[in-house]
Amino acid sequence: MNNLKNKKFVGFQKREIHTIMELYSKKISIGEWKDYSISYNKDYAIFSIHRSIKQGSSFQIKKIKKKNTYVLTHQNTTLAVSSCLLNIINYLKKPVLTIIK
Numbered sequence: 001m002n003n004l005k006n007k008k009f010v011g012f013q014k015r016e017i018h019t020i021m022e023l024y025s026k027k028i029s030i031g032e033w034k035d036y037s038i039s040y041n042k043d044y045a046i047f048s049i050h051r052s053i054k055q056g057s058s059f060q061i062k063k064i065k066k067k068n069t070y071v072l073t074h075q076n077t078t079l080a081v082s083s084c085l086l087n088i089i090n091y092l093k094k095p096v097l098t099i100i101k
Contacts, residue, residue, distance in 0.1 A: 009040040010065040012047065016085055020047055023089055061088055
């Protein structure tokens with residue numbers, strides 16, 4: 001147990017969580033997103049966004065401490081990389097378009 005106390009994990013700061021949750025609450029209200037999870041590691045932290053409870057995460061915002069970088073992925077495909085979280089959030093603000101026949 002002492003080993004866990006000595007390890008420093010990368011985490012999201014309060015302002016970063018606030019910024020992400022602001023968008024998250026809007027996407028929840030329109031039914032686009034359903035749930036989220038946060039995981040921590042010594043090298044990075046991940047905020048995962050889920051569209052369905054049964055499926056894995058749809059989007060992941062990864063904060064990499066050593067590189068001071070944020071990476072947005074969708075189903076293991078990198079969509080955006082930036083040193084600024086707001087650039088990642090702006091990418092996620094784009095509306096989802098679907099074709100209706």
